[in-house]
Amino acid sequence: MISNKQVRHEAKQLFHLCLVNSLLDENRVRDVVRQVIASSHRGSLPVLTHFLHLLRLHRAQHTAKVESAAPLSPELQATTNASLTRLYGFGLTTIFSDQPSLIGGMRIQVGSDVYDGSVLGGLAALQARL
Amino acid sequence: MANLLQEIEAQIEGLKVAPSRQNVGIIREIGDGVAKVEGLSDAMLNEMLDLGQGITGLALNLEETEVGVIVLGDYTKLQEGGEVRTTGKLLQVPVGEGLLGRVVNTLGEPVDGKGPIKSSVAYPVEKVAPGILHRQSVNQPVQTGIMAIDAMIPIGRGQRELIIGDRSTGKTTICIDTIINQAHLNSAAEAAGDKSYRPLYCIYVAIGQKQSGHFDSRGRWRNAVHHYRGLHCIRRGHRSISGAVCRRCDGRMVHGQRHGRVDCL
Numbered sequence: 001m002i003s004n005k006q007v008r009h010e011a012k013q014l015f016h017l018c019l020v021n022s023l024l025d026e027n028r029v030r031d032v033v034r035q036v037i038a039s040s041h042r043g044s045l046p047v048l049t050h051f052l053h054l055l056r057l058h059r060a061q062h063t064a065k066v067e068s069a070a071p072l073s074p075e076l077q078a079t080t081n082a083s084l085t086r087l088y089g090f091g092l093t094t095i096f097s098d099q100p101s102l103i104g105g106m107r108i109q110v111g112s113d114v115y116d117g118s119v120l121g122g123l124a125a126l127q128a129r130l
Numbered sequence: 131m132a133n134l135l136q137e138i139e140a141q142i143e144g145l146k147v148a149p150s151r152q153n154v155g156i157i158r159e160i161g162d163g164v165a166k167v168e169g170l171s172d173a174m175l176n177e178m179l180d181l182g183q184g185i186t187g188l189a190l191n192l193e194e195t196e197v198g199v200i201v202l203g204d205y206t207k208l209q210e211g212g213e214v215r216t217t218g219k220l221l222q223v224p225v226g227e228g229l230l231g232r233v234v235n236t237l238g239e240p241v242d243g244k245g246p247i248k249s250s251v252a253y254p255v256e257k258v259a260p261g262i263l264h265r266q267s268v269n270q271p272v273q274t275g276i277m278a279i280d281a282m283i284p285i286g287r288g289q290r291e292l293i294i295g296d297r298s299t300g301k302t303t304i305c306i307d308t309i310i311n312q313a314h315l316n317s318a319a320e321a322a323g324d325k326s327y328r329p330l331y332c333i334y335v336a337i338g339q340k341q342s343g344h345f346d347s348r349g350r351w352r353n354a355v356h357h358y359r360g361l362h363c364i365r366r367g368h369r370s371i372s373g374a375v376c377r378r379c380d381g382r383m384v385h386g387q388r389h390g391r392v393d394c395l
Contacts, residue, residue: 054195057168057195106149112169113152114154116150
């Protein structure tokens with residue numbers, strides 16, 4: 001039986017093996033998963049589960065979800081992308097999507113940081129203040 | 131009406147909308163008043179978190195990928211997947227004379243139905259107490275009203291006294307009697323117009339007790355009752371007493387009591 005602490009430690013070590021210059025190398029990730037499965041170690045399942053969790057978190061931290069009430073022009077998308085890259089560094093994937101429920105403005109989420117400049121967010125803040 | 135419209139127009143012209151930055155997380159596990167929250171990369175230790183539904187949490191266990199949060203409210207209203215936001219404020223409670231005579235919960239919110247607490251100042255719960263050199267020396271006794279204690283083991287104002295004993299041996303009774311005696315002494319001094327008397331106000335901290343039992347010893351005595359729902363608040367109970375003692379700088383004296391297996395004066 002492998003302890004939770006050990007699972008986390010091993011998964012973290014595997015995760016660090018997949019990083020090249022602080023960026024995730026997808027080929028290394030595939031290799032690591034293949035090797036762990038091939039080793040048929042009895043704790044491989046919980047380790048891989050936690051490894052997957054770390055990968056999800058890493059992806060969330062390096063993905064910017066940009067939501068806007070109306071579709072953004074290519075110029076505005078490029079400006080937004082450049083600003084986000086300046087803030088969070090290279091390796092950031094930006095996903096643009098339309099969200100009419102925002103009424104107006106833009107909402108950006110990168111990891112656990114949320115920048116809300118939408119009308120919906122403003123109204124919610126106003127409601128909370130009142 | 132025309133003036134009103136002009137005012138609103140001027141305010142709209144001067145309005146600058148800046149996007150707000152928030153740090154959010156997602157509840158992954160919740161149970162027994164403790165939640166595991168994923169995200170919240172900017173959370174501070176002892177920071178108050180907004181769990182939604184008007185419920186506040188306390189960030190206690192900061193890990194690499196998640197934060198352990200104590201829910202200071204009804205955790206059954208919360209569900210996994212719910213959003214949690216940081217507030218940027220450390221755990222703090224309102225302080226001042228407006229708190230006297232009131233019953234408050236863990237967050238210093240009133241639970242006695244007497245309306246909001248009139249206090250403009252909030253103190254952090256985890257505040258460093260003044261150093262021993264800055265404190266006034268003990269030079270005045272606390273009259274417990276129990277002759278045997280006052281004669282044999284007198285307690286000074288500013289001191290702390292621990293009462294240890296088995297169940298049903300009268301630990302709480304000693305504390306309640308002391309509180310009642312202070313109320314009588316304060317009232318007598320006020321009635322006599324004795325300005326040299328320094329009133330001693332009492333704070334009753336109830337930990338793990340039913341709320342219904344603590345509404346009798348408040349109000350007319352100008353004492354405060356802090357109510358803590360669970361055992362996880364024991365440390366905070368002690369801190370609130372310490373915090374109350376810290377507030378004695380302006381000349382008032384405070385007596386605190388923790389309800390449980392161990393009482394302290």
